[in-house]
Amino acid sequence: MLEFLGLDRQAEAVYRWMLAHPATTCAELVTHLGGTEEDINLALDQLSTLALVGPTGSGLVHAVRAEIGLKWLMDRKQADLAALQQQLEISRVAAAHLISESTGLTQDTGHQHLAAEHLVGKEAIRIRIAELAGQLTQEFMGLTLGESHCFRDLEEVRSVDRRMLERGIRMRAVWQDSIRNDSHALEYAEWFQSLGGQARTVPTLPIQMIIMDREYVVLLPMSTADSEASAVVIHCHETAAALCTVFEAVWKTATGLGALQPLDRHGLTPREGEFLRLLVLGLTDQAVAARLGVSHRTARRIAAALMEKLCARSRFEAGFKAAALGWLLPDE
Secondary structure: OOHHHOOOHHHHHHHHHHHHOOOOOHHHHHHHHOOOHHHHHHHHHHHHHOOOEEEOOOOOEEEOOHHHHHHHHHHHHHHHHHHHHHHHHHHHHHHHHHHHHHOOHHHOOOHHHOOEEEEEOHHHHHHHHHHHHHHOOOEEEEEOOOOHHHHHHOHHHHHHHHHHHHOOOEEEEEEEHHHHHOHHHHHHHHHHHHOOOEEEEEOOOOOOEEEEOOOEEEEOOOOOOOOOOEEEEEEOHHHHHHHHHHHHHHHHHOEEOOOOOOOOOOOOOHHHHHHHHHHHOOOOHHHHHHHHOOOHHHHHHHHHHHHHHOOOOOHHHHHHHHHHOOOOOOOO
């Protein structure tokens, strides 16, 4: 019955038995549930991966209480479904681009009639964004990584932003938390706010994009450092509306740039909470660092601090304890 949460029948049977008989041993599980010792160990490995059992300190394992372990699994599955829905919307944009290519729309030089445009190279992306910015009448929304080289090397970024703000365009931008430790990016963000722009940060971004007047969407590459990076410009009301919803959801959870990052009820910053979530998903420190936009050394430092807070001796134990203590559940 719990296969949707990741438990096969053998693992579910083992978990049910361990909940009812906390002091059980592997030999007793074999005796009462049947199967081989290898079958039982495979089930225990599965339960351990799902953080439904954990070490006791005496070399044995115990079952995490169902109200904690299963609730966390359901919350995680719900979050996965929400992420899947978000990816579906992003895939819809990619599909629109593919459709436009197959029908020859991207060969048209008249931008205003295109359903989708494919831009290749930093210069082409920069020029097209500047063109669209010049046509703006009301609102600019951006989810961008806030990479330092963008604000250091491209003075035209400031010029375009200044002209939009002077025309009374409402500008909102969400960057990654990592810009708080980047002098060039932080200086730009403070300048942006001083002219009337609104800036917030989050640990990770689901997508890099700019939305113009809720009509045009520029899907940016996840790194603009690559000179051959490509972007897609979408002019589709349904797609723009869907991605506006994504932006508003991220904006709602982001922290104002001038504000101290809030701590959750466990004393974790948003970045530490996201680090734990990614760790439990099985990502390496290097992969987590890439998602958070920080160095590998910084990722190791965050991991060490979290392990100390949780009194854990390993990454696995830290993830298990975080799940068992409810640290991965959202605040009310």
